[in-house]
Amino acid sequence: MASHDGSGTHLRFAKFPKQAAKECFKVANACFCTRQRHRAFACIPKQMHSSRRHQNSNRKKEIMDTAKAALKRLRDGNRRFVADVRNPDNASSHARRSEIAAGQEPFAIILGCSDSRVPAELVFDQGLGDLFVIRVAGNIVAPSQVGSVEFAADRYRTKLVVVLGHSQCGAILATLDELKRPSENQSRNLKSIVDRIRPSIETLMETELKHDHDALVHQSVRANIRASVNHLRHGSEILENLIQNEGLLVVGAEYSLETGEVEFFDGLPADIQD
Numbered sequence: 001m002a003s004h005d006g007s008g009t010h011l012r013f014a015k016f017p018k019q020a021a022k023e024c025f026k027v028a029n030a031c032f033c034t035r036q037r038h039r040a041f042a043c044i045p046k047q048m049h050s051s052r053r054h055q056n057s058n059r060k061k062e063i064m065d066t067a068k069a070a071l072k073r074l075r076d077g078n079r080r081f082v083a084d085v086r087n088p089d090n091a092s093s094h095a096r097r098s099e100i101a102a103g104q105e106p107f108a109i110i111l112g113c114s115d116s117r118v119p120a121e122l123v124f125d126q127g128l129g130d131l132f133v134i135r136v137a138g139n140i141v142a143p144s145q146v147g148s149v150e151f152a153a154d155r156y157r158t159k160l161v162v163v164l165g166h167s168q169c170g171a172i173l174a175t176l177d178e179l180k181r182p183s184e185n186q187s188r189n190l191k192s193i194v195d196r197i198r199p200s201i202e203t204l205m206e207t208e209l210k211h212d213h214d215a216l217v218h219q220s221v222r223a224n225i226r227a228s229v230n231h232l233r234h235g236s237e238i239l240e241n242l243i244q245n246e247g248l249l250v251v252g253a254e255y256s257l258e259t260g261e262v263e264f265f266d267g268l269p270a271d272i273q274d
């Protein structure tokens with residue numbers, strides 16, 4: 001028969017006789033075995049319960065700190081980009097290339113638009129091996145984008161995902177045009193992008209924003225970013241699990257073509273404000 005070793009090690013009992021339960025209670029000095037003696041269970045002393053809780057909360061804090069540190073690196077990098085002061089350590093040197101040839105450890109995953117004016121590594125002033133970047137027109141989320149994020153978050157333990165949209169996004173403008181004047185000859189492939197953006201914008205088109213083109217475009221860009229963030233947060237069991245249990249943080253941000261600034265506006269932790 002299994003007995004308690006007093007050290008808090010997991011012990012499993014297929015059937016727990018009353019006497020053993022008493023022994024266990026005595027040794028463990030506060031475990032709850034006596035109430036569950038007819039089932040398999042783990043018998044853990046009270047001190048160990050609280051110590052594990054402490055360890056778990058420490059681990060959660062560490063993970064959260066990792067995501068926040070990643071966010072800080074991106075924001076600091078964008079500030080350098082805006083100030084036109086680059087970090088020389090981020091250069092794509094031969095030494096850096098050799099260093100990461102055997103493996104990568106990107107600290108953030110960026111799902112951004114394909115627009116030639118918004119290359120993630122440049123606007124965040126990062127170098128080789130720093131960012132795992134997925135780019136697609138309109139920063140939409142289709143299965144292959146979800147799969148790419150799942151892959152990187154799971155394989156490299158990256159704790160931060162940023163959906164990076166931008167002002168005056170051509171995919172948003174094309175969708176607005178399509179909603180105002182539906183075309184019959186649109187390519188099926190292009191239509192698949194427009195159709196993913198359309199639901200975020202349709203409701204805005206029914207508000208007073210329809211009379212203010214600039215405001216409508218701005219709000220449409222943001223609504224589309226939020227939709228992609230939500231899709232990543234809730235459209236994948238793997239990502240949901242990583243968010244719940246591994247501290248994965250998914251945030252939304254908008255890059256301004258005019259100023260070069262990135263504004264993080266969706267999902268920022270409460271103690272970090274943009």
Ligand SMILES: [Zn+2]
Binds near residue numbers: 113138168170171
């Ligand atoms: Zn774009």
